[in-house]
Amino acid sequence: MKNVSLKDIALKVGTSISTVSLVLNGKGKKVRISDALSRKIKTVAKKEGYHPNKMAIALRTGKSNIIGLLVDNISGHFFAALAEVIEREVDHYGYKVIYCSSGNELRKGKELIRLLHQHQVDGYMIIPVAGMEKEISELEEHGKPVVLLDSYFSKTQSTHVLVDNYGGISTAVTHLIQRGYQKIAFVYNNLAMIQMKERKRAFSDTLKQAGIKTAPELILKVPLTDNRQEQVLKIKTFLDAAKPEAVLFAANYLGVQGLEAIHNLQLKIPDDIGVICFDDHELFSLHQPAITVVQQPVQELAKTAVAILMAKLGHEETTSKESAELQATFIERQSTTYKK
Amino acid sequence: MKNVSLKDIALKVGTSISTVSLVLNGKGKKVRISDALSRKIKTVAKKEGYHPNKMAIALRTGKSNIIGLLVDNISGHFFAALAEVIEREVDHYGYKVIYCSSGNELRKGKELIRLLHQHQVDGYMIIPVAGMEKEISELEEHGKPVVLLDSYFSKTQSTHVLVDNYGGISTAVTHLIQRGYQKIAFVYNNLAMIQMKERKRAFSDTLKQAGIKTAPELILKVPLTDNRQEQVLKIKTFLDAAKPEAVLFAANYLGVQGLEAIHNLQLKIPDDIGVICFDDHELFSLHQPAITVVQQPVQELAKTAVAILMAKLGHEETTSKESAELQATFIERQSTTYKK
DNA sequence: CTGAAAGCGCTTACAG
């Protein structure tokens, strides 16, 4: 059973394809097609179950009304929070979203950008992977608007929306110091992108400014490519050796793994070790004790990014098309009460 | 800057569009196009950065090489686990996935099926919503293969892949009884679909078979439409009034909310109350104490569903195209040790 | 070995 096309309708009604197209696109009034014909066309279209072929429209008009969203990990917590908002927001403008995840692999990321391009998506929202600069510039040269999420490349000037990573970590470290923690450990990963670099930089700077010297043995870089098991083990070994008074995890998944490591070590939070995490997770507020976090304004990030992209696509003239850096929210829970 | 098309290449090389198409599709050898020309075409195509327009191909061939995946909730845990596997599996066959989420709303679900249809997806994987029977039958009448996930309609014969819900719950209840729990509560939701009905049925049957009579005040149905806050409150009020020895949550998100309610009530697990949940969650294994669960074989579900869909699409003749019911895995952790 | 032509389903000037 074939899909019904404009031609089928035209044949049934006894008119031309153009007329059917005009009517079904609501332009009947404008070109003054008779009410009788209009009604008849609409009736037949409905009865036959006509659905326009979006592929054909995209091919003809050059616009697909699809936004490509390339994230690092489609099963991650950040994506889960993001996707919902983005989907709802772009829907207001009649756009749909195609998601894909790079797994933080350059090769995969490049491939997916090409794929999205081949599918003629109108605009891109991308969590960039190191080394992707060229592909992104090419999209922009092709006239396709791009908004980078969560990170950006310092050398290129693509529009980006992200949280104030430096400020967020700085607040966290300051909080720990005020609570009386001195020997503070930092666990981050080897993502060679600005958001992680900023977090690391903020950690070192803030300690230095407080007159605390940072020992390299209090800093752990966990490779992204390790599997979960290995990562937990590395964190465990690290904490066991370094014996910090508090630990700051630079990403929520590291925090989750960190908690597992801490449980394995049978350490009590916050008595044996204070814990704070950059980026919230469902698990943290439910954990006993609940984990203090620096929360990213995910809703706001998504909304801002969509607004900018829509502005670039010619909707919503009011919105600025500039990059944005949003403030993180510090949430103190029970994992950072120093007891000594 | 325009995208480069076959025509552009043909013009540059000084040959015809057909020849370029043939060569670039690897059919050059078959129709014996000269090596010299082939090489030249390939070189120019690469230099110009040619990418085939998938829309045009889809329009022309009637195949989009896209699978539509309609889930209940794109930010849910089940989706997160599913998406990754499905994406990887269908990739082997050259397919891509478009995701959308119905939010368990019939109206939204219907709309999304229409949308996927308009985008000419070749096959569907759907977590069905009550009332969707007609739309799904229509897809099948249009010759589009469909595999239902997680549930199905008892009246229609669509292919489906799901876990043995009845068996899973039955195991859980039996376990509780063996551990000495008698007053067992059941928390489920008002999803009017087979998976939830089966879980409910299994709960009542198993208790009855053990000679324990089920009191209606030990059963709570939490409306899906309530917001999270309300749901937690309802569970809390319910547990406080019913004072069960153990509680079985019929879905992982209910378990997560249930834990919050239990913490609010200051009840100790497993001393004050035993807890078991159908469907695992990252949070459960990390929780103190870790929560006993009935785990769905998500990987296997996804793989099976993909295999069946691909078989229906004409790949992989070896695979059966029959519906499948997979066994759940019971994982005993520390939340169900009766202490009295 | 290679090219001209039709056609997928649509939109949009253009002509009448």
Added chain:
DNA sequence: CTGAAAGCGCTTACAG
């Protein structure tokens, strides 16, 4: 008020 025609980028018989 309505229709014939071109063209988006591609594939695929068909002809030579």
